[in-house]
Amino acid sequence: MLLLLLSIVPHDDATTIYATTLEVNNVYDGEQYRFSQLIVWDSGDCRDWRMVQKSGRPRYRWETGEWEAEWIERGRVVCVRAPHFLETHTQYDREVFERDYCLECDRKKLIERREDAFQVWGWKQ
Numbered sequence: 001m002l003l004l005l006l007s008i009v010p011h012d013d014a015t016t017i018y019a020t021t022l023e024v025n026n027v028y029d030g031e032q033y034r035f036s037q038l039i040v041w042d043s044g045d046c047r048d049w050r051m052v053q054k055s056g057r058p059r060y061r062w063e064t065g066e067w068e069a070e071w072i073e074r075g076r077v078v079c080v081r082a083p084h085f086l087e088t089h090t091q092y093d094r095e096v097f098e099r100d101y102c103l104e105c106d107r108k109k110l111i112e113r114r115e116d117a118f119q120v121w122g123w124k125q
Helices: 002-008 094-098
Strands: 015-018 021-029 032-042 045-051 059-061 066-073 076-082 084-090 111-113 118-120
Touching: 021 076, 021 094, 032 076, 032 094, 045 094
Parallel strands: 015 076, 021 084
Antiparallel strands: 021 032, 032 045, 059 066, 066 076, 111 118
């Protein structure tokens, strides 16, 4: 379904964001699976995250040598690319743990969640 939506939306309107690493973090409570999230890392700092159900799993693009995740947010295609990919299975939420080092309000978000603007890492359309 997501691929169908991505094929319908014109890619000229896509927002491409570059990061250092894309991580799929699978969180468990004991042996019970809880959820999976895509964490976007840039220079060792957690920049943002999305549930994998929304973002989909990153795929490797052989033509560019990069990992890529795409999803639709606020009516636009968001494409995040990174040269590195990491998949983890943890008993804790790595994104929440990272908040001890970099408060969520201090993070350089992929897209600012404001009603009046579409803000992408310092670029405003």
